[in-house]
Amino acid sequence: MRGLILFAHGARDPGWAAPLQATVARVQALQPDVPATLAFLEFLAPTLEAAAAQLAERGCTHIEVLPLFLGAGGHVRKDLPERLNALKSQYPALHWQLRPAVGESPRLIEAMALAALDAPPPQP
Template identity: 60%
Template structure:
């Protein structure tokens, strides 16, 4: 069964905002070459969830996971997104649509962010130079 993954992000007016998400999608594709990966955005950027879902359904995916790339599960993740996934299910009943928890709820992401925070407190060469001056 052909599988797809939609990485769902908020979106922003500045298209440069999407670059980290594009790198995540590319890395996922590298790690899972048989998986069809798409980015989708809530607003400002294309494609939106419906367009991304339609493209995966047309590409022959029969199971599509939707992973919200949000740190927390606020209104968009708890209310807006389930309604959009349900609309995709109605439009493409031959596809199994699976909404996953927000990435920010993952223990691995919490750990990674904690490690990044700790690393920011490590002295830099510039700080060492100032302390020894």
């Protein structure tokens, strides 16, 4: 069974994660049979490892980690592959896959361009 970890940076302000929580809710609405969870690099819970344990417990055998980052910098290119390698060692029976940073998806680039050109909200 496929499982998805949407791995985001995290921030001190918990409201920061609201759009990411909305994203996971939308994923679950579109595909209720694919368990999906957020995980965070810092400030917010769960960690990548806790999210992985949760999906493994739910019976996921193919776990994909999607970095919710606009670009691929050090966190995505270096830290995340290292942590995924540790998970591979810890759960050798599971199949792990690191996906590209979500911002690199043509879907995101198009959505950001259209959002940029949206009419601005009325000023207070």
